[in-house]
Every structure is written in C-alpha cells, then in structure tokens.
Amino acid sequence: xxxxxxxxxxxxxxxxxxxxxxxxxxxxxxxxxxxxxxxxxxxxxxxxxxxxxxxxxxxxxxxxxxxxxxxxxxxxxxxxxxxxxxxxxxxxxxxxxxxxxxxxxxxxxxxxxxxxxxxxxxxxxxxxxxxxxxxxxxxxxxxxxxxxxxxxxxxxxxxxxxxxxxxxxxxxxxxxxxxxxxxxxxxxxxxxxxxxxxxxxxx
Numbered sequence: 001x002x003x004x005x006x007x008x009x010x011x012x013x014x015x016x017x018x019x020x021x022x023x024x025x026x027x028x029x030x031x032x033x034x035x036x037x038x039x040x041x042x043x044x045x046x047x048x049x050x051x052x053x054x055x056x057x058x059x060x061x062x063x064x065x066x067x068x069x070x071x072x073x074x075x076x077x078x079x080x081x082x083x084x085x086x087x088x089x090x091x092x093x094x095x096x097x098x099x100x101x102x103x104x105x106x107x108x109x110x111x112x113x114x115x116x117x118x119x120x121x122x123x124x125x126x127x128x129x130x131x132x133x134x135x136x137x138x139x140x141x142x143x144x145x146x147x148x149x150x151x152x153x154x155x156x157x158x159x160x161x162x163x164x165x166x167x168x169x170x171x172x173x174x175x176x177x178x179x180x181x182x183x184x185x186x187x188x189x190x191x192x193x194x195x196x197x198x199x200x201x202x203x
Contacts, residue, residue: 019172026176030183033146037187040139041194048199050131057132057199060125066196069112070188076105077185084178087166095174096162102181103154106147113144136195143191146184153177 048057083098117137120126127137157177161170 019168022172023176026179030179033183034187037139037142037190040135040142041190044135044139044195047131047135052130054130054133055125057136057196058201060120061196061200063196063200065112065116066192069109070192072105072109072112073185073188076102076109077182079105080178080181084174087161087171087174090166092161092166095166096158099154099158099161099174103151103158106151106154106181110144110147110151113140113147117141117144139195140191143184143187146187150177150181150184153180 079098080102083095083102086094086098117140120133125133127134154177157170157173161174164170
C-alpha cells in the first residue's frame with residue numbers, strides 16, 4: 001500500500017513542480033512589468049509640470065469620465081475573480097459566461113481610453129505638445145496596450161475552454177490570466193490617483 005502511494009506521489013510531483021515553476025515565472029514577469037510601470041510613473045512625476053504654456057491636467061481631465069472608466073475596470077476585475085472560482089469548481093458554462101463579461105467590460109474600458117486619446121489629439125493636445133502630454137500618453141497608453149493584450153488572451157482562453165475542458169493546463173492558464181488582469185487593475189488605481197485625480201485637482 002505504501003509503495004502504491006509512493007508511486008502516485010512520484011507521478012504527480014514533476015507535473016506539480018512544473019506548475020509551481022510556471023506560476024513563479026509568471027510572478028517574476030509581473031514584477032519586471034511593475035518595474036517598467038514604476039519607471040513610467042517616475043518620468044510622469046518629473047514631467048507633469050512641463051506644459052510649456054500648454055494645458056495641464058486641470059484643463060484636460062474629466063474626473064466623472066475617468067471615474068466611470070475606473071468602475072468598469074474594477075468591476076471587470078471582480079468578475080474575473082468570480083470566473084476563476086467557477087473554473088476551479090469545474091463549472092464550465094459559468095466560467096465562459098463570466099470571462100465573456102470580463103472581456104466586454106475590458107473592451108468598454110479600452111474603448112473609453114481610446115476615445116479620450118482621440119479627443120485630445122483632435123483638440124491639438126497630442127503627445128507632441130509638451131513633456132507632460134508625452135509622459136501622459138506613454139504611461140496611460142502602455143497600460144492600454146496591456147489591456148489589449150489581456151483582452152486577446154481572454155478571447156483565446158474562452159475559445160480554448162469552449163472547445164476543450166477545464167483541465168489542469170487550462171486552469172493554470174486561467175490562473176495566470178486572472179493574475180495579469182488583477183495586476184492591470186492595480187496599476188490603473190495608481191494611474192487614476194496619481195495622474196487623473198491629482199492632476200485634475202492640481203495637487
């Protein structure tokens with residue numbers, strides 16, 4: 001009996017070890033991405049008053065608009081968490097529905113972000129106008145690119161889970177996807193506070 005248990009443990013150890021290494025590697029990626037965003041925040045902090053006579057955040061930012069964006073992204077992060085819990089329970093239908101809702105909310109957020117960029121550019125307030133706007137577009141745009149990548153990842157996983165099952169490999173991928181989406185949510189909270197809130201209040 002003990003030999004049988006030992007055999008079972010040995011069979012599962014390599015796979016479990018591989019999963020833990022994959023998750024650990026993804027954590028390292030998130031930490032390096034965090035360093036990238038920290039650098040962009042530092043650049044923005046230096047350039048936030050470099051308007052060269054152009055508009056500042058007080059004239060450009062609409063807090064109600066950005067607050068709606070924030071609520072949409074926070075809601076998508078919450079739904080994403082529910083989707084992962086459903087996946088771990090083995091509820092495939094609920095997982096697909098909740099990740100689809102996450103996708104739609106993320107798409108709405110990205111659409112609002114692109115709409116803001118388009119409005120600024122049409123008003124002549126593009127990244128070329130000042131150091132402040134260059135830093136703003138770079139920081140917020142980098143976050144937007146990450147959101148687009150996350151949406152692509154969600155779309156791929158929805159198709160993959162729909163065609164296969166909630167097996168161990170898919171659960172691992174969904175776990176990393178959830179980690180990535182929550183990470184973007186945290187980064188946005190910093191963007192909302194440092195860029196929009198402090199900028200609109202001229203603090």
